[in-house]
Amino acid sequence: MTIKNTSIxxxxxxxxxxxxxxATALGGGVAFAQDGPIKLGALVPLTGAGGPYGPIMAKxxxxxxxxxxxxxxxxxxxxxxxxxxxxxxxxxxxxAARKLIEVDGxxxxxxxxxxxxxxAVAPLAWQSGTFLTTTSGADSITQLPHEGYxxxxxxxxxxxxxxxxxxxxxxxxxxxxxxxxxTPFVDSQFENITKAVEAAGGTTELLVYDxxxxxxxxxxxxxxxxxxDAIILGGYTPDTTVMLKDLYRxxxxxxxxxxxxxxxxxxxxxxxxxxxxxxxTISPSPNAxxxxxxxxxxxxxxxxxxxxxxxxxxxxxxxILSLAASDAEPSGTMLKDTVRTVSQGDGETVxxxxxxxxLLSEGQAVNYDGASGPVDFDEKGDITDSRFRYDxxxxxxxxxxxxx
Amino acid sequence: MxxxxxxxxxxxxxxxxxxxxxxxxxxTVGLVNLGLVGFFAVxxxxxxxxxxxxxxxxxxxxxxxxxxxxxxxxxxxxTLRLRDDYLAIVxxxxxxxVRIVALNERWLTNGADGISGIVTPLRQTxxxxxxxxxxxxxxxxxxVIVWFxxxxxDLSPYGRALKSVREDQELAAFAGKDVMRxxxxxxxxxxxxxxxxxxxYAHFQSYVSPDHFQPLITIYVFLAVTAGGVGRPxxxxxxxxxxxxxxxxxxxxxDLPFLEPVQVAAMREILIGLSLALxxxxxxxxxxxxxxxxxxxxx
Numbered sequence: 001m002t003i004k005n006t007s008i009x010x011x012x013x014x015x016x017x018x019x020x021x022x023a024t025a026l027g028g029g030v031a032f033a034q035d036g037p038i039k040l041g042a043l044v045p046l047t048g049a050g051g052p053y054g055p056i057m058a059k060x061x062x063x064x065x066x067x068x069x070x071x072x073x074x075x076x077x078x079x080x081x082x083x084x085x086x087x088x089x090x091x092x093x094x095x096a097a098r099k100l101i102e103v104d105g106x107x108x109x110x111x112x113x114x115x116x117x118x119x120a121v122a123p124l125a126w127q128s129g130t131f132l133t134t135t136s137g138a139d140s141i142t143q144l145p146h147e148g149y150x151x152x153x154x155x156x157x158x159x160x161x162x163x164x165x166x167x168x169x170x171x172x173x174x175x176x177x178x179x180x181x182x183t184p185f186v187d188s189q190f191e192n193i194t195k196a197v198e199a200a201g202g203t204t205e206l207l208v209y210d211x212x213x214x215x216x217x218x219x220x221x222x223x224x225x226x227x228x229d230a231i232i233l234g235g236y237t238p239d240t241t242v243m244l245k246d247l248y249r250x251x252x253x254x255x256x257x258x259x260x261x262x263x264x265x266x267x268x269x270x271x272x273x274x275x276x277x278x279x280x281t282i283s284p285s286p287n288a289x290x291x292x293x294x295x296x297x298x299x300x301x302x303x304x305x306x307x308x309x310x311x312x313x314x315x316x317x318x319x320i321l322s323l324a325a326s327d328a329e330p331s332g333t334m335l336k337d338t339v340r341t342v343s344q345g346d347g348e349t350v351x352x353x354x355x356x357x358x359l360l361s362e363g364q365a366v367n368y369d370g371a372s373g374p375v376d377f378d379e380k381g382d383i384t385d386s387r388f389r390y391d392x393x394x395x396x397x398x399x400x401x402x403x404x
Numbered sequence: 405m406x407x408x409x410x411x412x413x414x415x416x417x418x419x420x421x422x423x424x425x426x427x428x429x430x431x432t433v434g435l436v437n438l439g440l441v442g443f444f445a446v447x448x449x450x451x452x453x454x455x456x457x458x459x460x461x462x463x464x465x466x467x468x469x470x471x472x473x474x475x476x477x478x479x480x481x482x483t484l485r486l487r488d489d490y491l492a493i494v495x496x497x498x499x500x501x502v503r504i505v506a507l508n509e510r511w512l513t514n515g516a517d518g519i520s521g522i523v524t525p526l527r528q529t530x531x532x533x534x535x536x537x538x539x540x541x542x543x544x545x546x547x548v549i550v551w552f553x554x555x556x557x558d559l560s561p562y563g564r565a566l567k568s569v570r571e572d573q574e575l576a577a578f579a580g581k582d583v584m585r586x587x588x589x590x591x592x593x594x595x596x597x598x599x600x601x602x603x604x605y606a607h608f609q610s611y612v613s614p615d616h617f618q619p620l621i622t623i624y625v626f627l628a629v630t631a632g633g634v635g636r637p638x639x640x641x642x643x644x645x646x647x648x649x650x651x652x653x654x655x656x657x658x659d660l661p662f663l664e665p666v667q668v669a670a671m672r673e674i675l676i677g678l679s680l681a682l683x684x685x686x687x688x689x690x691x692x693x694x695x696x697x698x699x700x701x702x703x
Contacts, residue, residue: 055666058665058666059666062665085665085668087620087669090615091621092620095411099652102411120613123520
């Protein structure tokens with residue numbers, strides 16, 4: 001009897017100890033000091049369809065944060081960047097965002113890439129008062145009821161579509177064929193391409209394909225029957241790679257125009273040079289001559305950083321500058337109220353956070369012009385700038401044609 | 405932290421419903437359903453669409469389950485003659501069909517944009533925190549009810565008939581069981597549970613899009629059922645919570661200083677694959693294996 005009792009109480013003690021240990025572990029996780037580091041979140045596609053971009057985006061943001069910390073942080077407080085993976089999947093991204101907001105207590109989340117991911121994460125951001133900066137292009141995103149907690153550095157698709165159409169006409173194309181996977185922006189893009197092409201007396205056609213097919217021979221056959229002067233490639237790197245190979249096999253020798261983010265250095269590395277030779281690309285212009293863009297090149301280790309990397313560089317710089325510009329306790333609300341005072345206006349032009357912090361501490365106003373452009377925002381959170389760059393693949397290299 | 409745990413437990417509950425659904429089709433009646441995420445999607449979209457035109461959430465959930473049943477019956481019809489690998493491939497195809505229809509039929513599903521602003525029941529009244537707790541209670545209650553019902557079903561003569569189909573359908577037919585009907589009923593019920601999970605997910609997250617329903621979810625649920633124990637409802641439930649807890653716990657690997665974020669992301673996927681391989685090697689019947697009742701001694 002005695003032995004039995006002892007054994008039960010021993011077990012009880014063990015259980016109690018285990019519960020305590022767990023509680024301490026959890027408690028330790030949420031311990032939050034007011035003067036500890038300011039926590040910023042990065043939510044990027046490290047795996048999945050966005051996998052080619054996310055790792056470099058995260059690396060670049062981390063490099064900026066490290067630099068600012070070495071220079072003394074913001075108002076004596078260090079910054080901490082916490083990186084999570086969206087898996088390019090809105091379900092997984094929501095779990096990751098919840099962890100960032102509720103466990104880490106970040107005041108901002110930067111770098112959401114896929115439009116579906118941004119749409120899924122945005123309600124969490126405005127409900128919890130977390131500031132969300134994104135590179136997604138779908139027109140619908142800035143129309144969400146986000147109360148100002150969202151800005152994006154990617155131009156919306158209406159504008160991009162028009163630029164593609166105008167460029168095809170300039171290059172002498174009369175019949176333009178757009179091939180694109182089903183994306184949130186394919187319709188508005190095609191509509192705007194058509195407007196521009198028809199204004200010049202040309203014709204357009206659209207073919208929507210499935211982005212996970214291993215071959216597009218039947219799609220290419222359909223396109224070749226129409227014998228277009230120009231083909232606009234609306235996809236991302238993986239499907240555009242396959243599409244370009246099949247177009248090459250079919251002997252297409254007309255004009256090929258793609259997005260700068262899909263016909264990129266990664267694509268060039270993965271196909272024989274002939275396949276992409278002569279292809280043109282259009283992208284929202286990073287400020288290619290700017291110091292900021294060169295800096296992104298150094299930090300990311302790429303000769304021609306993709307627009308997303310340039311954009312997240314700007315996003316993290318803007319967040320840091322906003323922190324330095326306001327006297328309020330750091331929070332998402334403070335960021336949304338402050339960001340436009342450092343992104344635009346009559347202040348001294350700066351292209352990195354460290355210079356900006358110095359000026360702000362001297363009481364001067366700043367206007368950040370970054371690697372992806374002047375990054376000025378309207379009240380909905382869209383950028384107001386509209387410069388684009390045009391490149392061509394020549395002898396296996398991406399060569400800049402013009403920026404305007 | 406408490407908010408986050410509430411959220412994870414809710415997601416765990418939704419995975420548990422999916423695992424119960426898969427366990428019924430695969431574990432009990434032996435139909436390998438690689439298209440689980442397709443039924444999940446059907447339920448989520450069905451409820452999102454009908455609640456958008458004014459049907460109350462409860463009605464939406466019922467419609468989601470009915471939509472699951474209809475989809476389940478269609479798939480069973482299409483696969484009447486198929487078993488094992490062949491059935492698996494066709495169901496995998498079904499899930500892709502659902503995803504691609506959702507992607508392209510913009511009038512119904514709003515295409516790649518997805519449906520946002522889905523009704524979240526009582527959120528206005530309860531507030532964010534209250535809603536999370538309420539929803540955790542709701543999902544957990546439903547998991548318990550479905551688990552209990554399936555357990556009863558397992559132990560009933562009907563459950564034995566289903567398992568006889570799994571073991572040897574010729575023999576079951578020979579013993580006078582209507583094999584086709586049993587398959588239809590089990591698969592339809594399984595699809596209804598997946599549809600229910602879909603509806604609960606849609607009204608929790610208030611947003612669904614084709615991107616949500618990638619085959620990855622089916623794989624996670626297979627992992628859950630395999631780890632928990634194929635053929636035993638409590639095993640499936642346990643496995644689902646364990647998989648979600650494991651996926652979330654591996655996030656905290658990021659605290660290890662020598663790993664870069666991209667390495668952590670890759671490491672998480674490696675660990676999930678590795679753990680499945682280890683379970684299959686060391687405990688192939690799962691952590692809570694199916695109990696085979698002893699044959700009754702004839703008097």
